[in-house]
Amino acid sequence: MKAQQHKSTCTEFIFCGECHQTFSKISKLKKHSLEKHNKPLILSCSVCQKEFRTKSKLERHFASHESPVTHSCEDCGKTFKHKRDMERHQEQHTEEKKTKLKCNFCPREFYRKHDLDRHVENIHPAKAPYRCELCLAGFGSVEQLEKHLPEHAATHPHICWECQRGFRTVQNLKRHLVLHSDERPFSCPVCKRGFNRKYDMFQHMRIHRTERVECKLCDRKFVSGDGLRKHVRKKHS
Incomplete structure (x- = not known):
C-alpha cells in the first residue's frame, strides 16, 4: 500500500494512500495499513513518487531533491546535482554539433x-507562432507544423486525438488523456481541491507546508x- 509524506522535517501531513486518513506518526500509519487494508506500508516520495520501506531511507532520498545544484552544462545552461549526469547530458550536444540545423525563416544555421x-524565439517570434510540443521547433503556419509532425512518428507513434500530441508508449498517452x-x-486531504492526476495533487500539497x-x-x-x-537563476544570475 502506498502512503504519502512530505518533507521529513515537516510531518503534519502523513496520510494513507488507500483511504486518505491522516496520522501524526508513521508508526500509527503502519498499524492502520495492516489492520484496515491488510497491506504493508510503502512510503512514497512526494516529489518523484519513488517508493521506500522505511522512513529513514525516504528521508535520505528526499534530501537529494533539496541539495544545491553544482554542475552546469556549458552548451545550454541546464544544471545537475551530479557531474556524471551532466556529462551524460552533454553527449547529446556532441551529437547535435555533427549536423547543422537551418532556420526556417532566414539563412542562419546552428550546430545546437x-x-x-x-534564435527563432528572439529574432522571429511573430513568424513562428506555432510550436511543436515534442521538439519546440517553431513554424509560421499550422500547415508547416503538420508537415513537420510526421518526423516524430517513429519515436512518438501514439497520437492524442484531442490535441494531436504524440507519445512513445500507450501508457504515456493514457496518462496524458486524463488532462482532457x-x-x-x-x-487534497487538506483543502479538498480536486485533481485529475495524483502527481498534480502531491505537487499542490506543497503549498500547505509551514516550512519554507x-x-x-x-x-x-x-x-x-x-x-x-x-x-x-532568474533573479540573481
Missing part, C-alpha cells in the same frame, strides 16, 4: 538545437528547493 530555438477529462478523482526554503540573497521564501533554484 537549443541555439536554433533561442473533467474528472478529478484525486482530492529561504533565499539568502533577498529573503524570499519558497515551498521547495526547485522553486528556490529557479528564482536564483
